[in-house]
Amino acid sequence: MKKLTNSQTKINCFNCKYFRTTWNPNFPRACQAYGFKGKMMPSDYVFHASGKRCAMFELKKGRKL
Numbered sequence: 682m683k684k685l686t687n688s689q690t691k692i693n694c695f696n697c698k699y700f701r702t703t704w705n706p707n708f709p710r711a712c713q714a715y716g717f718k719g720k721m722m723p724s725d726y727v728f729h730a731s732g733k734r735c736a737m738f739e740l741k742k743g744r745k746l
Contacts, residue, residue: 692734698741699723712737719721
């Protein structure tokens with residue numbers, strides 16, 4: 682897996698409005714925007730596959746970075 686540079690700060694999916702947790706212990710984390718489930722954070726899957734930060738990230742209402 683690639684490491685993020687300073688210009689590519691890691692996205693915290695817990696602060697994203699599309700992040701969901703599932704009842705499936707094999708796939709506990711999900712991204713509603715991209716439509717997939719997995720064990721890793723969805724933003725890590727996106728970065729691993731594309732080499733870019735998640736473009737779908739949107740801050741949840743009432744959250745601050």
